[in-house]
Amino acid sequence: MSERAIEWQEIARDGCARTGLIRTRRSVIETPVFMPVGTLGTVKGTRFEALESPELDARIILGNTYHLWLRPGAEVIRACGGLHKFTGWRRALLTDSGGFQVWSLGALRKISEEGTEFRSHVDGSLRFLSPEVSMQVQAALGSDIVMAFDECAPGKATHEEARRSLELTARWAERSRRSFDGLQKEGMDTGRLSPSGALSGGQALFGIVQGASYLDLRRESLRRTVEIGFDGYAIGGLSVGEEKSLMYEVIADLAPAMPEDRPRYLMGVGTPEDLLEAVARGVDMFDCVLPTRNGRTGQAFTSRGKLNVKNARWATDERALDEECPCSVCQRHSRAYLRHLYVTGEMLASILLTHHNLAFFLDTMRRVRQAIRSGDFTRFRREFIERVGSGVE
C-alpha cells in the first residue's frame, strides 16, 4: 500500500524529546499528545463540547473494544454507523484492543494460544476475545487508530513469564495485522473516509511492544513487532506494578530505538511527571484514566502537585484549586465550593474536577510542545517536576 492511514511529521526535537504532527483521516494531532480515555464511548464526566473547546482542545480520545463489545455490542454500533456516528464525536478516535483487560480482569479470564476467554463483568456470561475478534470489533467501531490485540504481563513477571507473554503477543500481532488487512480490504471499517492527500482514508494499526521490565526482551519484542510492520508503535505493559524507576529505564532504552518515522505511544501512562519523563525519553502519545477517574474521586492535579478536594482544610478556602491554572473551573470556583460539592455527593463536583484535571493535562502537553519547539524543554521539565513536587498549600 503506497497510501498510509496516518502521517507522522516531526517539527522539532530537543534531546530525545520531539514534537510533531500526526495527520489522521479525521484530525491533525500535535504531539506529544495526551488522549483522554473514553472507554464506553464517553469521557466520563465531560461533554464533547468541552473536549472540543479551545480550553481543552482534545484532538483524539480513546474507546475500548472489550467494553463496547459487551455493551452495546459491535453489531449495534455497526448498525448505528460506527462509533463516531453513534457517539457524535467527530475528531480522532483510538480504540484499545481489549488486550489490557486480559491483564486487568485477572481472575475473570483464561488465556490460550487462540485468544482469551472472559467472564463478562457485566452479566457473567462467557465471551471469547481473540486478535480476529478484536479486529472485527474495532472495524465495526471504525476508530481511526486500531490497537493490535496483545497480552500484558504483570509488572513483576519473571523473565520466563515475560518471554512467553511477549511471544504470544508477537503471534497475536501477526494475526492482528493479517485480520486487520483483510477487514480493510473487505470494507468492514465503518469509519472509512475517501482518500485525501497522502492519506488512504482507512484505519491505522498500531503494534504493541511487551517484555515487562527486561530490556533484552523489550528489544526483542520491538524487533519482532517492527518486522511485522505497523503505522505506529506502542509500549504496553508498563505502570502495572513495577518500580517507577524501572519504568523510566525501560522507556529510556526502548523509545529511542523505536522507528523514528512513526508515532511512539506509551499506553496507560500516567501522572503529569510520568508524561514529562517519557517525553524526555522520546515518547509522543499518552493515554491515562488518572485525570478523569481521580477527578471523579476527589483528587485534583495542580501545578503544585496533587490536591485532595475532600480535605477539611479547604472548608473555607477561597483560592482556586490551582492558582496558576487558566481553566474555567479555576477562574470561577473556590476550593471551599468544590469540597462542598464533593462532600455532599453532587455530580457537579466530579464534572468540575474532571474538567480541571483534563485542562491541566492537556495544557501541560501544550506547554511541553512549546518548550520543545523553543529548545527549552530541559529547563521546563526540571522546573515543572520541582514545582509539582513542592506540594499544594
Next chain:
RNA sequence: GCAGGGGUGGUCGAGUGGUUAAUGGCACCGGGCUGUAAACCCGGCGGGCUCACGCCCUACGUAGGUUCAAAUCCUACCCCCUGCA
C-alpha cells in the same frame, strides 16, 4: 392520675449478668486510584500515656444497691412516647 413502652458513644440503632471501649448503618477524619469490573475502594473514629507489646482513665438518663463480675438484675428519682381517664 392509671396502664404499657422507652432513655446506649456525633447520630440512628444492636446488645438484656462475664474477652463489651460496646455489632451495624450514617456522619465525620484521612489515604489510595496510571491502555476505567472504579461518581469507587481502603483505613481511622471516647480520652490520655508509649516507638511498640501494652497500660491507665471515663462511658450505656441520674443516684444508690445486689454480685467475684452490671449497659444488662433490684430500688428510688428525672425525662420521652402511646393508650385510658
